[in-house]
Amino acid sequence: MKSVLEIGPVALFFIGYLLLRERTFEIGGTEYTGFILITAGFVPLIAVSTFLLWRLTGHLSKMQIMTLVLVVIFGGLTVWLNDERFFKMKPTLIYLIFGAILGVGLLQGKSYLRMVMSEMIPLDEAGWMKLTQRFCFFFLALAVLNEIVWRTMSTDAWVNFKTFGLTAAIFLFFILQGRLFQEHGTQSKD
Template identity: 30%
Template sequence: MKQLLDFIPLIIFFVLYKMQDIYVATGALIIATAVQVILTYLLYRKVEKMQLITFVMVALFGGMTIIFHDDNFIKWKVTIVYVVFALGLAISHAIGKSAIKGMLGKEISLPDPVWAKVTWAWVVFFSFCAGLNIYIAYKLPLDVWVNFKVFGLLAATFGFTVITGVYIYKHLPKQKSESNPGD
């Protein structure tokens, strides 16, 4: 349910962009993201920091897009969110409080060097996506950027999550089989 809730604002943005324009879609994105945060809190009594950061950035840059009637602000939002995530992960790791280990470490036990590699891989991934977003936003038509934002980044994030999961799985401690008392 929570995963579906995370995609609803993006779907609304895409549909309204195709039916109307970037400004109507951006306004709807702001409203849908606010509703998403409220629903997440009501359903789970908790809102993740990442979700709050995303909402603040959507409201700020989306608001500027609408007020100044300039789609550059909403294009930059994507890059800034990815840079904030990359910096947050890098800084949290540098000060010895890995954010990824903090999120997953309660359920998964891994050696610190594995957590470090996972963290730095995500820092690189977010940094790459931030740069790629700027390139696509300013070198290609708006339609291409919207498709990239909605489908390209979503697919890339999903794919990278799967790759991360496979890497983590390979480094999970092996369960010792229980001895049979009759042996």
């Protein structure tokens, strides 16, 4: 159920976009593209999904809360101003914020990533610092990549990139950390 609540809204956004991307709608004398209408539906959907996730688990991560806030702000601006650029900027801001937070922690000699993920990934102190550095640079690279894609490519290309490209990049990033997990893992080896 948790996975459905986390992945479901993004999957529904993608499906809705595919169904409505070629259409425009007139509402109250203003024309809206399918992208704008799907964004208008996505904002309350992510809010309800996040609320249900909180009810199910009893807590939300800072990342989930920040994502919700940015979706509401940038999704709201997209619909209100009838301008899809705001929603396309959202991933850039999320990645910049996360990269900056991790960078500030690194400058203080701390791994803020460890505070969030220590239960999921057992690493020693050096491993956490290396992983935090890598995540910091990875988030900053994703921010730059999102900017390049949405500013130079079609909305179709951006939606595909956002739905599949970023997901694949995160998956690949974790796979490439296998050696770090082996060298710095603290789990007992049986």
